[in-house]
Amino acid sequence: MLTILGHTVSINVRKVLWTCAELDLPYTLEAWGGAGPATATPSFLALNPNATVPVLKDGDLVLWESNTICRYLAARYGNGALLPAAAAPRAQVEQWMDWQATDLNSAWRYAFMHLVRRNPAFGDAAAAEASVQDWNRRMAILDGQLARTGAHVAGAAFTLADVVIGLSVNRWLLSPITRPALPAVAAYHERLLQRPGFAAHGANGLP
Known part of the structure; x- marks a missing residue:
C-alpha cells in the first residue's frame, strides 16, 4: 500500500492523488501540513528536509517532489500508461x-500568493499585476500547443503532462484575475472534466 503524506488543499498533493486515480492505485493519505501536523518537525524532516508536501512512501522508498513522484508511479505501476x-x-x-x-509556476506564484493566499510577503500590487501578465503569456503558449495537438498537452494521448498542467489550468480559471480568451485551453478544460480523477482532485472547487 502506498502512503501519501500531505493534504488535499495542496495543488502538488492533488497531482499525486490524480495520478493514483488514473492508475487505479490504492493509497493511504496521511495528513501533514495544512490543518494537519506541521511539516517542520524532526519526523517529517527525516523524510523530506524541505518540509514540503507531498511525500510518497512505497515500502522502503521515500520520495518528494510532486512531479518526480508522479513519474515514479507511472513508471512503476503504469504499464505504459501516462x-x-x-x-x-x-x-x-x-x-x-x-x-x-x-x-508556469514561476509566472503565477506572486499573483496567486497575493490575490488568493493573501500572504503578506507578497504584498506588492504592481508585482502581482506583472505576475498576472506573465501568467497569461505562459497560458497563451499552452493554448498554442493545445491548438496544434487538438487533444492533450504532449499529443493525442492523455499523459502525466496533462495531470500537472491540468491542475494549473484549473488554478488559472479559478483565480480572481483578468484572463484573455484562450479557446484551445477552454476546450481542453472541458475534455478534462470528463475524467473522474480530474473531477475529484482538479475541478473540485480548489484553485
Whole structure:
C-alpha cells in the first residue's frame, strides 16, 4: 500500500492523488501540513528536509517532489500508461512537466500568493499585476500547443503532462484575475472534466 503524506488543499498533493486515480492505485493519505501536523518537525524532516508536501512512501522508498513522484508511479505501476517508455515521446511529456514546474509556476506564484493566499510577503500590487501578465503569456503558449495537438498537452494521448498542467489550468480559471480568451485551453478544460480523477482532485472547487 502506498502512503501519501500531505493534504488535499495542496495543488502538488492533488497531482499525486490524480495520478493514483488514473492508475487505479490504492493509497493511504496521511495528513501533514495544512490543518494537519506541521511539516517542520524532526519526523517529517527525516523524510523530506524541505518540509514540503507531498511525500510518497512505497515500502522502503521515500520520495518528494510532486512531479518526480508522479513519474515514479507511472513508471512503476503504469504499464505504459501516462508516461511512454520510448525515449522521444517520454521526453516530450517530461519537457511539459518541467515547463509546468519552472516557467508556469514561476509566472503565477506572486499573483496567486497575493490575490488568493493573501500572504503578506507578497504584498506588492504592481508585482502581482506583472505576475498576472506573465501568467497569461505562459497560458497563451499552452493554448498554442493545445491548438496544434487538438487533444492533450504532449499529443493525442492523455499523459502525466496533462495531470500537472491540468491542475494549473484549473488554478488559472479559478483565480480572481483578468484572463484573455484562450479557446484551445477552454476546450481542453472541458475534455478534462470528463475524467473522474480530474473531477475529484482538479475541478473540485480548489484553485
